[in-house]
Amino acid sequence: MALSASVYWGYTLFLLATGLIVFGVAYGWPRLTDSPQPRATSIMLALFGVAGLLAAWRDDTAPYLDWLPVLAGLGLLWVFVQNLTRGIGASDAVANVSAQVAGVVIVLSASTWVAAITVPGDKEAIVVGLIALIVAGCMTALPWPAIYTSPLAVAMSTAVAGILSVLVLENSLSLPASLVLGAVMGLLVAAVDRMLGLVAHAKYQAVNLELSQNIELKKNVEKARSFAVQLALGATPIALGGVVVYSLERIAL
Numbered sequence: 001m002a003l004s005a006s007v008y009w010g011y012t013l014f015l016l017a018t019g020l021i022v023f024g025v026a027y028g029w030p031r032l033t034d035s036p037q038p039r040a041t042s043i044m045l046a047l048f049g050v051a052g053l054l055a056a057w058r059d060d061t062a063p064y065l066d067w068l069p070v071l072a073g074l075g076l077l078w079v080f081v082q083n084l085t086r087g088i089g090a091s092d093a094v095a096n097v098s099a100q101v102a103g104v105v106i107v108l109s110a111s112t113w114v115a116a117i118t119v120p121g122d123k124e125a126i127v128v129g130l131i132a133l134i135v136a137g138c139m140t141a142l143p144w145p146a147i148y149t150s151p152l153a154v155a156m157s158t159a160v161a162g163i164l165s166v167l168v169l170e171n172s173l174s175l176p177a178s179l180v181l182g183a184v185m186g187l188l189v190a191a192v193d194r195m196l197g198l199v200a201h202a203k204y205q206a207v208n209l210e211l212s213q214n215i216e217l218k219k220n221v222e223k224a225r226s227f228a229v230q231l232a233l234g235a236t237p238i239a240l241g242g243v244v245v246y247s248l249e250r251i252a253l
Contacts, residue, residue: 011117015057018113018242021235022049025107028232031225032199033099036092040082041100048075049107056114063250064115068108075104112242119249124173125181128164129245132157132182133238136189146197150190157186177248184244192237 026045030038048071055067079100083093116126139153140146161182165175 011057011114014117015053015114018053018110019050021113021238022046022053022107022110024231024235025049025103025110025239028228028230028235029099029103029106031228032196032232033096033103035096035099036086037082037096041103044075044078044082044100045103045107048078048104049110052108052111053114056111056118059115060118062119064118065111068111072104072108075108076101079104106236106239109243110239112246116242116246116249119246121249122172124165124169125177125245125248128161128169128173128178129181129185129241129248130238131164132161132185133189133241135160136186137234137237139186140189140193146190146194150194153190153193154183154186157189158182161185181244181248185241188241188244189237192240193233196233196236 023046026042026049029035029045030041035041052068052071055071056064059066079097082100083097086093113126117123136153136157139156140149142149142152158179159182161178162175165173165178169178
C-alpha cells in the first residue's frame with residue numbers, strides 16, 4: 001500500500017517505499033529457503049537490492065537499468081565466494097547457491113519499479129499493477145485450498161484492474177492493457193504462492209532444531225521463521241511485479 005500511495009508523492013518517497021520491499025525480501029528469503037547462512041545472505045541481498053534501486057534512480061537515460069547486468073554478475077560472484085567459505089564438503093551446497101542466486105534476482109527485480117516511475121509519461125500502469133498485486137495477494141491469503149484461491153486471485157486482480165481503468169483512471173490506461181496487466185499480476189501472485197508455499201512448509205534447518213532443546217525455545221524459533229516466511233511470500237511477487245509494469249510501459253504504452 002505504501003508503494004502505491006507514494007507514486008504521486010515524488011521519486012524519493014517511492015524509492016523509500018520500494019526499499020521496504022527489498023528489505024522484506026532480504027530478511028525473509030534466507031529464512032524461507034532455510035539458508036545455513038541467514039545473516040550473511042540477508043546482508044548480501046539488502047546490499048545488492050539497495051544498490052539496484054540507487055543505480056536505477058540515478059540513471060536518467062533509457063532503459064534506466066544499465067547497471068543491472070553488472071550488479072547481477074557481482075551478485076553471482078558473491079554467492080559463490082560466500083558458499084566457498086563454508087568449505088568444499090558443505091552439505092546442500094547446490095540448493096543453497098540456487099536459493100541465493102534466486103534471491104539476488106528477486107531483489108534486483110525491485111529496481112524495475114524505480115525504472116518504471118522514471119519512464120516519461122503517466123504512472124497509471126504502476127498504480128493499477130500495484131493494486132492488482134495487493135488484491136491477488138489478499139485472495140491467496142484466504143484460508144482455502146490453492147485450487148480455489150489461485151483462480152480467484154487471477155479473476156479478482158483482472159476485474160479490479162478493469163474497474164480502475166474505466167471508473168477511476170477514465171481510460172488514461174486503456175481497458176485491454178489494464179485487463180492484461182491485472183491478469184498477469186494475478187498469475188504472478190498465484191504462481192509465487194504455489195511454488196514458494198511448498199518451500200514454506202519444508203522442514204526447518206536441523207541445526208536450528210538442535211539448538212532448540214526445550215519446547216519454549218523451539219516455539220520461538222518456529223515463530224520467528226513463520227514471520228520471515230510470510231514476509232518473503234508477500235514481498236517477492238511485489239518485487240517481481242515491477243518487471244511486468246516496466247515491460248508494459250516500455251513496449252505497449
